[in-house]
Amino acid sequence: MKSKLKIIAMVLLFLFIAIQVYQPTLNVDKGQVYQTDFIQSSNVPIEVGNILRTSCYDCHSNNTNYVWYDYIQPARFLVENHIKSAKEDLNFNDWGKYSNRKQERLLTSIKKQIKTGKMPLPSYTLMHKDAELNNAQIKILTSWLEEQE
């Protein structure tokens, strides 16, 4: 019985090491500046911009601030998958390329996601506490978004 457990432990350890080999391309742009960026192009107050950068840009832009455990599988895989689907829906760096209609739809959607606590993804803030929004930050974001309507 004991040796069986040992074998299982060895197999699990081997699998853990084996999946580390899979390292998808990192979402980093080395400080590139975007003319089309949301914060640059939409007269966003500094306060609002800072919150978005900390809580949203890790997934919704071309530059993620990774923390050390993001590099370890299977976290790496999950984070990279989130980034990919987040950017397909909304990439703040590409804001200026979107049509007026799309921008309007997204602004409404952003407000809704924040108000309902769906964004930033709770599975993400569990491990990335600095991205979590407190009530004061939610208020700052939603009041500013309401002014934009």
Ligand code: HEC
């Ligand atoms: C951990 C990554 C992550 C973070 C951080 C994050 N999002 Fe998302 N977001 C996603 C993913 C993934 C989707 C795609 C939809 C889904 O799978 O739920 C999404 C979808 C959205 C959508 C829907 C777009 C549409 O088509 O209507 C909006 C709006 C949005 N996010 C806003 C935000 C805002 C605002 C923040 C910060 C307060 C934020 N997100 C932070 C991952 C993230």
